[in-house]
Amino acid sequence: MSFRLLADMVLVDIQLGVLVYFFLVNSFYGLLLISATVEMSRHLLGIRATDRTRLLGSSLVPRISIIAPAYNEEATVEESIRSLLAISYPELEVVVINDGSKDATVAVLERAFDLVRVHAAIEPAIVTQPVRDVYRSRTHSRLVVLDKMNGGKADAMNAGVNACTGDLVCAIDADTLIEPDALQRLVVPFIERSDTVAAGGTIRVANGADIRNGRIVSVSMPHNALAGIQVVEYLRAFLFGRLGWNRLGGNLIISGAFGVFRRDAMLAVGGYESETIGEDMEMIIRLRRRAFATGAPGKVVFVPDPVAWTEVPETAQVLAGQRDRWHRGLADVLWRNRTILFNPRYGAMGFISYPYFLFVEFFSPILEAVGLVTTIVALAFGAINVQFAILFLLLAYGYGLVLTFATLLLEELSFHRYTSLRDQLVLIGWTLVESFGYRQRTVVWRFRGIIKYFRGNKSWGKMERRGLTRPAASDATSEPEH
Amino acid sequence: MTVNSLVLVVVRVEVAAAVAIVAVLLGAGSLRRRRAHKEAMVRALVRQRVTSALVGRGAPSGGPGKLSKRTRRDAIHAVAEYARTIGGADRGTLAGVAGQFGLSAYTKRLAASMFWWHRLEAARLVTLFGLSSADVRRMAADGHWLVRAQAATAAGSWRMQKALPLLITMLSDDAPLCRFEAKQALVQMGVDGARAVGDALREGIELAAGTELNARRTDGLLDVAASTPQADMVDLGLAYSRSPRDTTRCSATALLAALGGPAATDRLIELLDDDMGNVRCAAARALGTSGAWSGASALARHLDDESYDVRLAVATALQRLGAPGTLMLRRVADTGSGRAADMARQTLDIVEQLSPVGA
Numbered sequence: 016m017s018f019r020l021l022a023d024m025v026l027v028d029i030q031l032g033v034l035v036y037f038f039l040v041n042s043f044y045g046l047l048l049i050s051a052t053v054e055m056s057r058h059l060l061g062i063r064a065t066d067r068t069r070l071l072g073s074s075l076v077p078r079i080s081i082i083a084p085a086y087n088e089e090a091t092v093e094e095s096i097r098s099l100l101a102i103s104y105p106e107l108e109v110v111v112i113n114d115g116s117k118d119a120t121v122a123v124l125e126r127a128f129d130l131v132r133v134h135a136a137i138e139p140a141i142v143t144q145p146v147r148d149v150y151r152s153r154t155h156s157r158l159v160v161l162d163k164m165n166g167g168k169a170d171a172m173n174a175g176v177n178a179c180t181g182d183l184v185c186a187i188d189a190d191t192l193i194e195p196d197a198l199q200r201l202v203v204p205f206i207e208r209s210d211t212v213a214a215g216g217t218i219r220v221a222n223g224a225d226i227r228n229g230r231i232v233s234v235s236m237p238h239n240a241l242a243g244i245q246v247v248e249y250l251r252a253f254l255f256g257r258l259g260w261n262r263l264g265g266n267l268i269i270s271g272a273f274g275v276f277r278r279d280a281m282l283a284v285g286g287y288e289s290e291t292i293g294e295d296m297e298m299i300i301r302l303r304r305r306a307f308a309t310g311a312p313g314k315v316v317f318v319p320d321p322v323a324w325t326e327v328p329e330t331a332q333v334l335a336g337q338r339d340r341w342h343r344g345l346a347d348v349l350w351r352n353r354t355i356l357f358n359p360r361y362g363a364m365g366f367i368s369y370p371y372f373l374f375v376e377f378f379s380p381i382l383e384a385v386g387l388v389t390t391i392v393a394l395a396f397g398a399i400n401v402q403f404a405i406l407f408l409l410l411a412y413g414y415g416l417v418l419t420f421a422t423l424l425l426e427e428l429s430f431h432r433y434t435s436l437r438d439q440l441v442l443i444g445w446t447l448v449e450s451f452g453y454r455q456r457t458v459v460w461r462f463r464g465i466i467k468y469f470r471g472n473k474s475w476g477k478m479e480r481r482g483l484t485r486p487a488a489s490d491a492t493s494e495p496e497h
Numbered sequence: 498m499t500v501n502s503l504v505l506v507v508v509r510v511e512v513a514a515a516v517a518i519v520a521v522l523l524g525a526g527s528l529r530r531r532r533a534h535k536e537a538m539v540r541a542l543v544r545q546r547v548t549s550a551l552v553g554r555g556a557p558s559g560g561p562g563k564l565s566k567r568t569r570r571d572a573i574h575a576v577a578e579y580a581r582t583i584g585g586a587d588r589g590t591l592a593g594v595a596g597q598f599g600l601s602a603y604t605k606r607l608a609a610s611m612f613w614w615h616r617l618e619a620a621r622l623v624t625l626f627g628l629s630s631a632d633v634r635r636m637a638a639d640g641h642w643l644v645r646a647q648a649a650t651a652a653g654s655w656r657m658q659k660a661l662p663l664l665i666t667m668l669s670d671d672a673p674l675c676r677f678e679a680k681q682a683l684v685q686m687g688v689d690g691a692r693a694v695g696d697a698l699r700e701g702i703e704l705a706a707g708t709e710l711n712a713r714r715t716d717g718l719l720d721v722a723a724s725t726p727q728a729d730m731v732d733l734g735l736a737y738s739r740s741p742r743d744t745t746r747c748s749a750t751a752l753l754a755a756l757g758g759p760a761a762t763d764r765l766i767e768l769l770d771d772d773m774g775n776v777r778c779a780a781a782r783a784l785g786t787s788g789a790w791s792g793a794s795a796l797a798r799h800l801d802d803e804s805y806d807v808r809l810a811v812a813t814a815l816q817r818l819g820a821p822g823t824l825m826l827r828r829v830a831d832t833g834s835g836r837a838a839d840m841a842r843q844t845l846d847i848v849e850q851l852s853p854v855g856a
Contacts, residue, residue, distance in 0.1 A: 060614035061614070061617070061643055063614070063617075063618055063621075074684075074724060075677060075680055075681060075684075075720065075724075131846075131850045133843055133846035133847055133850065134842035134843040134845075134846045135843060136808075136812075136836070136839035136843035138805035138808075138836075140805065149843070151846075151847055151850070151851055153850075153851055156851070180809070206673060206674055206677050207672070207673060207674045208673060209673045400501070402501055403500065403501050406501055406504040406505055406508060407504060409508045410504055410507055410511065413507075413508055413511030413512060413515065414511060416511070416515045417511055417514045417515050417518065420515055420518040420519055420522065421518055423518075423522055424518050424521060424522045424525070427522050427525050427529075428525060431526070431529060434526075434529075434530070436523075436526065436527070436530075439522065439523060439526050443519060443522075
């Protein structure tokens with residue numbers, strides 16, 4: 016057999032493998048979309064004509080502690096904390112953890128909220144870096160500020176869990192803007208079912224929105240191209256991805272930017288894992304594993320209507336760092352929990368959720384890259400039919416379009432936050448072009464994440480925040496050092 | 498058919514699907530924007546009608562007969578929005594306005610539906626506009642838990658005494674939301690609810706340690722009783738505080754705190770030595786709530802409890818007791834050591850630096 020013939024056979028086999036992978040993955044996406052549509056309908060029908068404000072006057076609702084870690088957030092921290100203190104919920108505590116910031120984060124808080132230092136007597140139920148000082152506010156009795164040595168986001172969250180007094184813990188990023196009624200909505204799964212241990216809400220892109228006094232006043236599509244495409248990505252990830260998982264084996268991830276957890280369950284699993292950068296996903300998997308192992312409550316749900324807003328990167332460099340970090344986090348969490356794979360003990364999590372995250376989310380950049388490279392080589396060698404290659408690319412592109420358009424339709428029929436015709440056309444436009452250049456770049460960034468993970472890189476990188484309400488750029492860095 | 502032509506067919510189907518979805522997307526958006534305009538008109542009509550009805554000038558001209566079926570539904574929901582903010586006799590007036598838009602036919606149709614979401618919508622509308630005890634009974638027997646929970650909400654909202662037995666039964670419902678709403682409703686019922694709860698607790702003393710269903714019901718009754726305490730419930734609080742179930746003992750502490758008095762305080766002090774941490778915690782909180790000064794020294798002794806949650810609850814309780822609590826905290830902070838002194842110092846800092854009253 017000649018080398019040429021052998022190469023042709025290998026290339027064709029790889030192409031066939033990619034085709035089979037494509038078919039399986041996209042069939043599953045279709046299933047997720049159907050599941051998400053059913054879930055959304057059920058949810059909307061259940062909340063129609065409901066009056067959630069009743070919960071505001073109730074003495075029976077669980078107490079919630081919002082845990083907000085901050086690292087070098089002097090530009091945004093005052094505005095963010097004011098918006099947290101303005102949230103409508105009867106039993107609320109806000110715990111801000113300054114994770115050894117090098118800037119004036121604590122000084123800004125001290126001045127803005129008239130903080131006074133109190134003696135610290137917090138029991139470290141979860142071991143963390145030492146807490147240097149505890150502050151209480153003279154003007155806002157619900158506010159507690161911890162100043163601790165730098166230990167990373169997970170470590171800061173754990174310090175917050177130690178110090179807080181709520182039955183439920185709401186984990187957020189310090190720059191996240193939570194809608195005023197979001198907690199009233201997100202607490203419902205805990206009232207409805209006693210086995211709920213975690214619930215997550217939707218994260219939406221704040222770039223382009225009009226924000227005043229820590230509140231979203233009006234929403235419109237951002238002018239920046241990268242931010243615009245990320246709006247499409249976030250809608251797809253939350254409305255179609257996370258919502259769909261509610262029925263297909265349960266979610267493995269609740270966004271670290273906005274999720275509510277039962278505090279006793281968090282303490283029982285030892286809090287967030289400080290040694291991973293995918294601490295939010297790792298916590299969820301540990302909670303669910305504990306449920307399977309001990310019969311403890313372990314339901315994790317995604318609720319689409321509680322909304323938090325976050326600023327997304329507008330430069331390729333920062334976005335690359337974020338995606339690379341997300342992928343390293345995913346790799347690390349999957350590796351730590353590898354025993355779940357096809358393990359009958361974990362039911363649908365072992366046979367559906369985990370394999371999906373491994374074979375689709377983790378391996379997709381590798382397989383997409385392999386598919387693209389081998390297609391080019393096979394075309395050059397004449398191993399595959401040019402017409403077929405073009406048709407296949409069109410097929411893949413078309414399927415992606417159908418799924419994304421269906422997600423946009425789901426958004427329009429449910430929450431329709433993007434109300435103007437202009438915004439709808441812009442969303443459609445970004446959907447049409449995201450596959451040309453943007454998608455390939457994310458493949459490269461995620462691929463780089465895999466390589467870095469195998470090299471043992473666990474750094475968070477840098478995330479520049481412009482500040483949600485400030486037009487001028489600030490130089491804050493939200494990710495702690497390790 | 499070759500592979501290429503098959504793929505081409507699929508691509509064509511995808512293109513057609515994508516175009517169709519985009520068309521529906523844009524069409525739905527356009528329809529929504531147009532409907533928003535129409536809805537504003539309906540709301541204006543509703544506002545006019547509601548205002549006229551509330552000031553007693555009768556219905557304005559331009560009747561509901563001109564409204565389409567869909568707009569009629571919008572009008573009913575628009576009146577429902579008002580009903581959430583208006584109480585008393587005016588609520589009845591609003592029901593009359595909604596009636597002019599065809600409320601009863603609409604809700605009747607929904608209530609008889611085989612779909613739970615229709616029955617739920619009907620239940621929510623009758624909750625706002627008024628209902629009969631037959632409505633509540635029907636809703637409380639519904640197969641869907643959301644409708645059952647709504648029955649409790651409705652009964653509480655209208656303080657419907659005839660529904661009290663149903664609400665007490667619902668405290669042992671399998672669905673946590675039903676139990677939650679039943680508790681809320683019983684609290685809303687005030688004295689009537691409290692009396693019924695007291696009777697149920699008296700009947701259930703011997704069942705307290707029984708099945709899970711009884712336990713749920715007992716804990717729920719105690720939670721309600723703690724929110725609507727009656728003087729004759731002291732014996733109940735004391736009896737249930739001796740329950741073998743820790744959750745029941747916890748619920749009983751809240752009732753004892755709400756009732757106060759020497760017997761309740763003595764029992765709460767005893768419960769500070771309970772084997773279960775959650776009970777000690779609840780007892781400490783209860784002593785703080787009751788404001789019983791005689792509990793201060795007992796609380797101070799438990800600032801050294803092995804559980805952090807108990808120490809925190811004890812310190813907070815001492816803070817709430819005011820002067821005697823602060824005195825105890827200062828004593829422990831000055832003479833104590835380790836975790837007890839630590840907790841006392843933290844609480845003293847809060848008392849002295851944040852409270853306007855100070856130490």
